[in-house]
Amino acid sequence: MNYEQLSLIQLDALKEIGNIGAGNAATSMSKLIQKKVDMVVPSIDIVAFDEVMDLVGGADNLIVSILFEIQGDAPGMVYLLFSAEEAESLVKQMTRNNAISLFSAEKDNEIAFSALGEAGNILAGSYLSALSDFTNINMQPSVPHISIDMAGAILTVGLLQVSEVTDYAIIINTKINDEAANHQGVNGQLLLLPSPESFANIFEALGIQDYA
Amino acid sequence: MHKEKTIVKVGIADLNMVSAPDVIRTSGLGSCVGVVIYNLNKQIAGMAHVMLPDSSLGKQATLNEYKYADTAIDILVDKLCQQGIRKSQLQAKLAGGAQMFQINNSSNDLMRIGKRNIEAVLSKLNEHNIPVISSDVGGNFGRTIEFDPQNGQLKIRTITKGEEII
Numbered sequence: 001m002n003y004e005q006l007s008l009i010q011l012d013a014l015k016e017i018g019n020i021g022a023g024n025a026a027t028s029m030s031k032l033i034q035k036k037v038d039m040v041v042p043s044i045d046i047v048a049f050d051e052v053m054d055l056v057g058g059a060d061n062l063i064v065s066i067l068f069e070i071q072g073d074a075p076g077m078v079y080l081l082f083s084a085e086e087a088e089s090l091v092k093q094m095t096r097n098n099a100i101s102l103f104s105a106e107k108d109n110e111i112a113f114s115a116l117g118e119a120g121n122i123l124a125g126s127y128l129s130a131l132s133d134f135t136n137i138n139m140q141p142s143v144p145h146i147s148i149d150m151a152g153a154i155l156t157v158g159l160l161q162v163s164e165v166t167d168y169a170i171i172i173n174t175k176i177n178d179e180a181a182n183h184q185g186v187n188g189q190l191l192l193l194p195s196p197e198s199f200a201n202i203f204e205a206l207g208i209q210d211y212a
Numbered sequence: 213m214h215k216e217k218t219i220v221k222v223g224i225a226d227l228n229m230v231s232a233p234d235v236i237r238t239s240g241l242g243s244c245v246g247v248v249i250y251n252l253n254k255q256i257a258g259m260a261h262v263m264l265p266d267s268s269l270g271k272q273a274t275l276n277e278y279k280y281a282d283t284a285i286d287i288l289v290d291k292l293c294q295q296g297i298r299k300s301q302l303q304a305k306l307a308g309g310a311q312m313f314q315i316n317n318s319s320n321d322l323m324r325i326g327k328r329n330i331e332a333v334l335s336k337l338n339e340h341n342i343p344v345i346s347s348d349v350g351g352n353f354g355r356t357i358e359f360d361p362q363n364g365q366l367k368i369r370t371i372t373k374g375e376e377i378i
Contacts, residue, residue: 049223049224049225049263050223050224050226053224053239053240058239059224059239059240059356060239060240060356062371067313069315142315145313145314145315147312147313147352148371149242149312149353149354149371149372150239150240150242150354150355150356150371151240152224152239152240152241152242152354153240153241153242153243153310153312153353153354153355154242154312154354156224156240156242156243156244156263156312157242157243157312157313159224159263160243160263160264160325163225163263163264163279164264164269164270164271164272165271165272166272167225167272167276167279
């Protein structure tokens with residue numbers, strides 16, 4: 001797969017996919033925390049592996065991540081990423097319990113993780129179902145996999161599928177923001193990493209496989 | 213006047229050399245393995261951030277040789293030998309090779325790549341007869357490592373388990 005050969009039309013189509021998915025996810029998020037949510041217009045980043053880490057604040061940076069494998073006709077991975085504060089705030093709002101924490105050693109920690117996984121299910125589910133409806137390609141998310149650790153260690157997992165073929169990744173990058181809180185509430189980042197073989201299927205489904 | 217100590221960085225699927233008083237660092241190792249090969253007399257070291265075990269896995273036209281355990285270690289050994297160090301005077305330390313997500317039902321072999329990376333690095337070092345002085349591998353957490361060629365210390369920083377020196 002030679003990413004430089006993607007045409008503007010194909011890149012635009014990928015951006016539109018991100019847009020539709022994120023719109024749906026933002027609506028779900030808004031219902032989840034019962035607040036207004038806005039979204040940033042998605043970007044398509046064709047980046048070297050090291051630059052992937054820069055998209056999320058550097059390889060050393062602590063992130064809360066929920067990873068989904070995409071099963072079906074366009075395999076790949078979806079990451080839902082939060083900062084530690086954002087994830088805490090999301091979990092507190094979902095459970096309506098201010099005492100609950102992802103980072104406590106207490107028993108409520110289990111409830112916090114379960115709430116976070118469920119939020120992931122809802123958001124990734126609505127993101128992928130919008131994609132799936134738009135492209136008419138069957139895509140199913142796996143169960144959520146949570147990890148709270150360094151960005152580099154977490155994102156490498158998604159790059160492995162690509163790394164046998166190239167040193168660049170195509171990432172469809174979207175942000176959804178808690179409108180009221182001015183970047184202090186729940187802001188999430190959605191990264192979609194299609195497997196190299198999925199692009200052909202996506203473009204074919206949209207009828208633009210010949211626009212390279 | 214002491215020379216200011218600078219930190220040489222190694223990216224993903226990358227390698228680099230360092231000599232004292234500088235130190236060398238790579239960040240956010242998950243399933244990747246950080247390999248340091250060094251000589252304490254000359255206070256020179258090389259570090260590679262290995263992503264995949266075997267260059268025969270590569271499906272690229274032009275292979276990034278820094279990405280694979282087998283090719284990256286050969287290059288490190290070559291570079292050190294070019295500095296006038298004999299192979300028998302080299303030592304190694306390594307860290308990384310974690311499994312970040314417990315995905316069990318996956319048909320995807322890449323999920324268990326950490327373990328395979330460790331095995332590939334060890335077998336390649338063994339092939340060159342380079343002894344492994346210490347290592348911190350496996351687990352399910354990320355590591356940032358920094359090597360000081362002056363004293364041979366490998367500092368490992370993690371988010372949940374703090375810092376240690378091996």
